[in-house]
Amino acid sequence: MTDLKALIGSITPLDFNYVEQARARQAQLTKPAGSLGRLEEIAAQVAGITRSVIPVVQRRAVVVMAADHGVTAEGVSAYPKDVTPQMVLNFLAGGAAINALARQAHADVIVVDIGVAADLEHPNLLSRKVRRGTANMAREAAMSEVEVLQAINIGIAVLENLAEQGLDLVATGEMGIGNTTAASALSACLLDVPAEYVTGRGTGIDDQQLAHKVRIIERAIAHNAPDISQPLDVLAKLGGLEIAGLVGVILAAASRRIPIIIDGFISSAAALVAWSLAPTVRDYLFAGHLSVERGHRLILEKLDLEPLLNLNLRLGEGTGAVLAMHIIEGALRTHKEMATFSEASVSNKDNA
Numbered sequence: 044m045t046d047l048k049a050l051i052g053s054i055t056p057l058d059f060n061y062v063e064q065a066r067a068r069q070a071q072l073t074k075p076a077g078s079l080g081r082l083e084e085i086a087a088q089v090a091g092i093t094r095s096v097i098p099v100v101q102r103r104a105v106v107v108m109a110a111d112h113g114v115t116a117e118g119v120s121a122y123p124k125d126v127t128p129q130m131v132l133n134f135l136a137g138g139a140a141i142n143a144l145a146r147q148a149h150a151d152v153i154v155v156d157i158g159v160a161a162d163l164e165h166p167n168l169l170s171r172k173v174r175r176g177t178a179n180m181a182r183e184a185a186m187s188e189v190e191v192l193q194a195i196n197i198g199i200a201v202l203e204n205l206a207e208q209g210l211d212l213v214a215t216g217e218m219g220i221g222n223t224t225a226a227s228a229l230s231a232c233l234l235d236v237p238a239e240y241v242t243g244r245g246t247g248i249d250d251q252q253l254a255h256k257v258r259i260i261e262r263a264i265a266h267n268a269p270d271i272s273q274p275l276d277v278l279a280k281l282g283g284l285e286i287a288g289l290v291g292v293i294l295a296a297a298s299r300r301i302p303i304i305i306d307g308f309i310s311s312a313a314a315l316v317a318w319s320l321a322p323t324v325r326d327y328l329f330a331g332h333l334s335v336e337r338g339h340r341l342i343l344e345k346l347d348l349e350p351l352l353n354l355n356l357r358l359g360e361g362t363g364a365v366l367a368m369h370i371i372e373g374a375l376r377t378h379k380e381m382a383t384f385s386e387a388s389v390s391n392k393d394n395a
């Protein structure tokens with residue numbers, strides 16, 4: 044097992060030397076100063092992350108962590124829990140939204156069974172089951188302390204393996220019926236806001252079911268009484284195995300200086316936990332999009348992240364994050380491929 048403390052300690056802030064050099068290059072490119080807006084900031088941030096003045100993001104992957112949630116017994120989702128293993132098989136067959144978008148973005152889809160409550164076998168599935176779904180958090184802790192650490196360690200190992208093979212950009216994705224309930228419970232605690240503020244309709248529940256979902260989350264928080272100053276305690280009691288796995292992915296990617304695009308509400312809840320453990324992780328994060336799910340904006344505000352896209356997505360799987368890879372690529376392509384004023388013999392501003 045990785046020493047989590049050591050991993051967290053190894054996450055360093057952006058290297059401003061490279062940020063400044065990237066900004067200096069941007070100032071020389073054939074465009075009015077600042078005219079590429081956030082694309083310029085993205086290029087500078089990736090330069091600071093990777094310690095490369097002209098970075099590339101050639102090798103890309105989305106890690107889709109899948110797991111089940113005991114809290115589905117309370118009727119918090121519009122879909123049955125069987126959809127979790129069924130969708131895992133769909134990912135492996137290439138038929139889900141994430142597969143189509145990943146093909147377009149030239150990203151590998153890495154599917155991890157970290158806690159699906161069904162027996163799954165497939166040559167391309169990473170079978171890393173910690174347990175068959177979490178316990179029902181409305182009645183008991185979702186996971187034990189040992190299990191949450193196991194799940195985080197699996198995320199770390201998955202990322203480190205990918206990094207060994209070569210990885211320039213990673214997106215986070217998930218699948219787990221009931222996981223908006225876990226993400227809402229986590230966010231309510233870590234943001235210290237009423238559950239209602241961060242609870243949405245997930246796969247599409249009605250008003251009555253939404254009110255019920257809020258009550259279940261309130262009950263889970265009251266019953267488990269997590270220590271909100273201890274992110275791992277909150278994660279164990281109210282989280283999900285896939286969320287814990289993504290915490291590991293995020294921490295390990297930051298430690299290896301790999302830029303991370305987080306997806307919607309659930310991935311962002313994982314990022315919130317990672318940030319609570321290691322605030323420096325913020326430097327490595329891009330928010331792929333703003334989800335429709337209530338509460339997403341509050342998490343992004345806490346992390347001081349501005350979403351790259353706003354497309355009314357409410358799917359998860361990593362879809363918004365993988366779409367945002369095109370924006371990051373656009374930022375880095377202009378940064379790399381544009382001519383400077385002197386190269387193209389274009390006149391710069393008089394005082395440049």
Ligand SMILES: Cc1cc2ncn([C@H]3O[C@H](COP(=O)(O)O)[C@@H](O)[C@H]3O)c2cc1C
Nearest residue numbers: 120122217218219220221222223245246359
């Ligand atoms: C067919 C299908 C595909 C999905 N892909 C992602 N999710 C998304 O919906 C689930 C969370 O919503 P809730 O908390 O309401 O269950 C997660 O599995 C999430 O990834 C899906 C959901 C369904 C039904």
Ligand SMILES: O=C(O)c1cccnc1
Nearest residue numbers: 307308309334357358359
């Ligand atoms: O934003 C998300 O991640 C999301 C929203 C609804 C359902 N599943 C995921």
